[in-house]
Amino acid sequence: MAFHQRDKRAVKKIIFVTGTDTGVGKTVLTALLLAHLRGQGRDALGMKPFCSGARDDARLLHSLQKGCLTMDEVNPFYFDKPVTFAAAPKRASFRDVLARIRALAGRCEVLLIEGAGGLLAPLGDDYTARDLIAALPCKTIIVSRNRLGTINHTLLTVEALQNVTTEEFVVILMGVRKPDISASGNLKMLRQRLASGAVFSIPHLGFRAATARAVKKNAIFLKKELARLL
Numbered sequence: 639m640a641f642h643q644r645d646k647r648a649v650k651k652i653i654f655v656t657g658t659d660t661g662v663g664k665t666v667l668t669a670l671l672l673a674h675l676r677g678q679g680r681d682a683l684g685m686k687p688f689c690s691g692a693r694d695d696a697r698l699l700h701s702l703q704k705g706c707l708t709m710d711e712v713n714p715f716y717f718d719k720p721v722t723f724a725a726a727p728k729r730a731s732f733r734d735v736l737a738r739i740r741a742l743a744g745r746c747e748v749l750l751i752e753g754a755g756g757l758l759a760p761l762g763d764d765y766t767a768r769d770l771i772a773a774l775p776c777k778t779i780i781v782s783r784n785r786l787g788t789i790n791h792t793l794l795t796v797e798a799l800q801n802v803t804t805e806e807f808v809v810i811l812m813g814v815r816k817p818d819i820s821a822s823g824n825l826k827m828l829r830q831r832l833a834s835g836a837v838f839s840i841p842h843l844g845f846r847a848a849t850a851r852a853v854k855k856n857a858i859f860l861k862k863e864l865a866r867l868l
Contacts, residue, residue, distance in 0.1 A: 652743055652776035653868075656753040656767050656799075658791040663812030664781045665695040666847050667840065668752040672702050673857035674864040681747035685712050687735055688754040688761055691720030694848070695752065701850045707742070714738045723754065723761045732765045736773060751776075757795050772802040779867070784811040784839060786820040789827055796832060807835045808867050813842035838867045 653671070657664045668684060675682035683706060684699045696713035703712070715730045717723065723730070743749045753767040757780070760766055771778055778799060782792045792809055799807060809832060811825055828837045840863065846852050857864065 651747065652739070652749045652751060652774050653779060654751045654753065654767070654771050654774065654776045655779045655781060656757045656771070656795075657781040658756055658783070658788070658795045660755045660759070662781050662783050663810075663840070664752050665698060666843065666853070667779070667781050667810055667812065668750050669698050669702060669848070669850075669853040670840075670857050670860065670864060671868065672699060672750050673853050674861060675748055675750075675868075676702070677854075677857060677861075682750065683707060683742055683746040683748075684750040684752070685714075685739070685742055686752040686754070687713065687738060688715050688723050688730075689713050690717040690723060690754075698848055698850060698853070699752070702853065711738075711742065722759065729762050732762060732769065735761070735770065739770070739774065757798055768798060768802055771799065771805075775805070777805060778803070778807040780807060780809045782809060782811055783814055784817065784821045784824050785814050786818050788820075788824050789831075792828060793831060796835065800834075809835060809837045810867060811837070811839040813840060815842055815845070817842075836867070838863065 655664050655668045672682055672684040683703060686696045686699055689696050693713060693716055696709065700707065700709050700712045739751060754761065757768050758766045780792065780795050782788045788811065809828060825837060825839050840860065843852065843856050847856065
Protein backbone atom coordinates (compact mmCIF):
# COMPACT_ATOMS: atom_id res chain seq x y z
CA MET A 639 0.00 0.00 0.00
CA ALA A 640 1.17 3.55 -0.67
CA PHE A 641 1.11 5.09 2.81
CA HIS A 642 4.77 6.04 2.96
CA GLN A 643 4.42 9.85 2.96
CA ARG A 644 5.95 11.12 6.20
CA ASP A 645 4.06 13.56 8.41
CA LYS A 646 6.10 15.10 11.23
CA ARG A 647 3.35 17.32 12.65
CA ALA A 648 2.99 17.07 16.44
CA VAL A 649 5.64 14.34 16.57
CA LYS A 650 8.75 14.76 18.70
CA LYS A 651 10.21 11.26 18.90
CA ILE A 652 8.55 7.89 18.31
CA ILE A 653 10.09 4.50 18.97
CA PHE A 654 8.21 1.63 17.33
CA VAL A 655 8.79 -1.82 18.83
CA THR A 656 8.04 -4.56 16.32
CA GLY A 657 9.10 -8.20 16.17
CA THR A 658 9.91 -11.20 14.05
CA ASP A 659 6.77 -12.96 15.34
CA THR A 660 4.22 -12.97 18.12
CA GLY A 661 5.37 -13.85 21.63
CA VAL A 662 9.01 -12.86 21.09
CA GLY A 663 9.21 -10.39 23.99
CA LYS A 664 7.92 -7.09 22.55
CA THR A 665 5.77 -6.34 25.59
CA VAL A 666 8.54 -6.96 28.12
CA LEU A 667 11.00 -4.84 26.16
CA THR A 668 8.52 -2.00 25.61
CA ALA A 669 7.66 -2.02 29.32
CA LEU A 670 11.35 -1.99 30.28
CA LEU A 671 12.03 0.98 28.02
CA LEU A 672 9.01 2.84 29.36
CA ALA A 673 10.00 2.22 32.99
CA HIS A 674 13.61 3.20 32.21
CA LEU A 675 12.70 6.47 30.50
CA ARG A 676 10.17 7.50 33.13
CA GLY A 677 12.61 6.51 35.87
CA GLN A 678 15.14 8.87 34.28
CA GLY A 679 12.64 11.70 34.47
CA ARG A 680 11.79 11.67 30.77
CA ASP A 681 8.30 12.59 29.63
CA ALA A 682 7.59 9.21 28.04
CA LEU A 683 4.32 7.50 27.19
CA GLY A 684 3.64 4.01 25.86
CA MET A 685 0.83 2.51 23.84
CA LYS A 686 -0.13 -0.77 22.21
CA PRO A 687 -2.65 0.20 19.53
CA PHE A 688 -3.87 -3.35 18.88
CA CYS A 689 -4.78 -6.18 21.26
CA SER A 690 -6.92 -9.25 20.64
CA GLY A 691 -8.08 -12.07 22.90
CA ALA A 692 -6.58 -10.62 26.09
CA ARG A 693 -5.54 -7.13 27.11
CA ASP A 694 -2.74 -8.09 29.51
CA ASP A 695 0.00 -6.43 27.44
CA ALA A 696 -1.83 -3.11 27.38
CA ARG A 697 -2.67 -3.38 31.08
CA LEU A 698 1.02 -3.69 31.89
CA LEU A 699 1.88 -0.53 29.93
CA HIS A 700 -1.09 1.27 31.49
CA SER A 701 0.05 0.36 35.01
CA LEU A 702 3.50 1.85 34.41
CA GLN A 703 2.17 5.29 33.47
CA LYS A 704 0.52 6.29 36.78
CA GLY A 705 -2.78 7.41 35.33
CA CYS A 706 -1.29 9.55 32.55
CA LEU A 707 -3.37 7.69 29.97
CA THR A 708 -6.70 5.91 30.01
CA MET A 709 -6.80 2.25 29.05
CA ASP A 710 -8.44 3.15 25.75
CA GLU A 711 -5.66 5.62 24.97
CA VAL A 712 -3.04 2.95 25.66
CA ASN A 713 -5.00 0.41 23.62
CA PRO A 714 -7.54 2.08 21.34
CA PHE A 715 -8.26 -1.00 19.21
CA TYR A 716 -9.24 -4.09 21.21
CA PHE A 717 -10.98 -7.23 19.97
CA ASP A 718 -12.05 -9.85 22.50
CA LYS A 719 -11.57 -12.75 20.07
CA PRO A 720 -8.02 -14.09 19.51
CA VAL A 721 -8.07 -13.49 15.75
CA THR A 722 -5.87 -11.61 13.33
CA PHE A 723 -6.89 -7.96 13.25
CA ALA A 724 -7.66 -8.04 9.54
CA ALA A 725 -10.39 -10.61 10.35
CA ALA A 726 -11.93 -8.66 13.24
CA PRO A 727 -15.62 -7.72 12.88
CA LYS A 728 -14.84 -3.99 13.16
CA ARG A 729 -11.52 -3.06 11.59
CA ALA A 730 -9.55 0.09 12.32
CA SER A 731 -8.66 2.29 9.37
CA PHE A 732 -5.06 3.19 8.71
CA ARG A 733 -5.78 6.90 9.07
CA ASP A 734 -7.56 6.39 12.39
CA VAL A 735 -4.59 4.45 13.80
CA LEU A 736 -2.15 7.16 12.69
CA ALA A 737 -4.39 9.83 14.22
CA ARG A 738 -4.36 8.04 17.60
CA ILE A 739 -0.59 7.70 17.49
CA ARG A 740 -0.02 11.34 16.56
CA ALA A 741 -2.38 12.54 19.25
CA LEU A 742 -0.30 10.83 21.96
CA ALA A 743 3.01 11.79 20.33
CA GLY A 744 2.00 15.42 20.63
CA ARG A 745 1.57 15.04 24.40
CA CYS A 746 5.02 13.70 25.32
CA GLU A 747 8.74 13.84 24.68
CA VAL A 748 9.04 10.18 23.69
CA LEU A 749 6.27 7.83 22.58
CA LEU A 750 6.82 4.07 22.66
CA ILE A 751 4.57 2.01 20.40
CA GLU A 752 4.35 -1.75 20.78
CA GLY A 753 3.26 -3.50 17.61
CA ALA A 754 1.15 -6.64 17.37
CA GLY A 755 2.64 -9.82 15.96
CA GLY A 756 5.38 -9.53 13.37
CA LEU A 757 6.25 -6.66 11.05
CA LEU A 758 4.03 -7.92 8.21
CA ALA A 759 1.10 -9.25 10.26
CA PRO A 760 -2.07 -7.69 8.80
CA LEU A 761 -3.61 -5.04 11.06
CA GLY A 762 -6.42 -4.00 8.73
CA ASP A 763 -7.73 -4.65 5.26
CA ASP A 764 -4.63 -3.28 3.56
CA TYR A 765 -1.90 -2.33 6.02
CA THR A 766 0.66 -3.75 8.44
CA ALA A 767 3.03 -2.45 11.11
CA ARG A 768 5.51 -1.80 8.32
CA ASP A 769 3.11 0.69 6.75
CA LEU A 770 2.69 2.49 10.08
CA ILE A 771 6.47 2.70 10.50
CA ALA A 772 6.85 4.01 6.94
CA ALA A 773 4.32 6.78 7.63
CA LEU A 774 5.95 7.91 10.87
CA PRO A 775 9.33 9.55 11.58
CA CYS A 776 10.32 6.85 14.03
CA LYS A 777 13.17 4.73 15.22
CA THR A 778 12.38 1.00 15.00
CA ILE A 779 13.34 -1.72 17.44
CA ILE A 780 13.07 -5.26 16.10
CA VAL A 781 12.63 -7.89 18.82
CA SER A 782 13.68 -11.49 18.15
CA ARG A 783 14.06 -14.66 20.20
CA ASN A 784 17.62 -15.80 20.84
CA ARG A 785 17.18 -19.33 19.56
CA LEU A 786 17.75 -21.47 16.48
CA GLY A 787 16.19 -19.85 13.42
CA THR A 788 16.48 -16.28 14.63
CA ILE A 789 19.15 -15.36 12.05
CA ASN A 790 16.79 -16.03 9.15
CA HIS A 791 13.72 -14.48 10.81
CA THR A 792 15.62 -11.37 11.86
CA LEU A 793 17.33 -10.77 8.51
CA LEU A 794 14.02 -11.18 6.66
CA THR A 795 12.37 -8.67 8.99
CA VAL A 796 15.22 -6.19 8.58
CA GLU A 797 15.09 -6.53 4.79
CA ALA A 798 11.33 -5.96 4.78
CA LEU A 799 11.78 -2.88 6.96
CA GLN A 800 14.59 -1.42 4.87
CA ASN A 801 12.40 -1.66 1.77
CA VAL A 802 10.24 1.19 3.12
CA THR A 803 12.42 3.32 5.39
CA THR A 804 15.98 4.51 5.88
CA GLU A 805 15.37 5.51 9.51
CA GLU A 806 17.51 4.06 12.30
CA PHE A 807 16.75 0.57 13.59
CA VAL A 808 18.01 -1.64 16.41
CA VAL A 809 17.73 -5.41 16.85
CA ILE A 810 17.21 -6.89 20.31
CA LEU A 811 17.72 -10.60 20.97
CA MET A 812 15.58 -11.66 23.92
CA GLY A 813 16.88 -14.56 25.98
CA VAL A 814 14.73 -17.68 26.36
CA ARG A 815 14.21 -19.95 29.36
CA LYS A 816 15.98 -22.93 27.79
CA PRO A 817 18.55 -21.62 25.29
CA ASP A 818 19.75 -23.96 22.58
CA ILE A 819 23.28 -24.30 21.24
CA SER A 820 22.79 -21.46 18.76
CA ALA A 821 22.15 -18.84 21.46
CA SER A 822 25.83 -18.20 22.21
CA GLY A 823 26.63 -17.31 18.59
CA ASN A 824 23.50 -15.56 17.32
CA LEU A 825 24.48 -12.13 18.59
CA LYS A 826 27.87 -12.19 16.87
CA MET A 827 26.45 -13.51 13.60
CA LEU A 828 23.76 -10.83 13.45
CA ARG A 829 26.26 -8.09 14.23
CA GLN A 830 28.43 -9.29 11.35
CA ARG A 831 25.48 -9.26 8.94
CA LEU A 832 23.79 -6.04 10.07
CA ALA A 833 26.45 -3.38 9.82
CA SER A 834 23.72 -0.79 9.24
CA GLY A 835 22.02 -1.40 12.59
CA ALA A 836 23.00 -2.04 16.19
CA VAL A 837 22.32 -5.46 17.73
CA PHE A 838 21.91 -6.00 21.48
CA SER A 839 20.73 -8.77 23.76
CA ILE A 840 18.59 -8.95 26.89
CA PRO A 841 18.89 -12.02 29.14
CA HIS A 842 15.92 -14.18 30.06
CA LEU A 843 14.22 -12.41 32.95
CA GLY A 844 12.03 -15.19 34.34
CA PHE A 845 8.44 -16.28 33.92
CA ARG A 846 7.10 -13.23 35.81
CA ALA A 847 9.00 -10.71 33.69
CA ALA A 848 5.77 -9.22 32.32
CA THR A 849 4.59 -7.91 35.70
CA ALA A 850 4.90 -4.26 36.74
CA ARG A 851 6.96 -5.13 39.81
CA ALA A 852 9.46 -7.20 37.80
CA VAL A 853 9.65 -4.60 35.04
CA LYS A 854 10.53 -1.79 37.45
CA LYS A 855 13.16 -3.94 39.15
CA ASN A 856 14.69 -5.15 35.88
CA ALA A 857 14.69 -1.66 34.37
CA ILE A 858 17.06 -0.61 37.16
CA PHE A 859 19.13 -3.79 36.79
CA LEU A 860 19.43 -3.27 33.01
CA LYS A 861 19.69 0.53 32.97
CA LYS A 862 23.04 0.59 31.15
CA GLU A 863 21.84 -1.79 28.45
CA LEU A 864 18.54 0.05 27.99
CA ALA A 865 20.34 3.40 27.74
CA ARG A 866 22.65 2.00 25.07
CA LEU A 867 19.90 0.68 22.84
CA LEU A 868 17.99 3.98 23.08
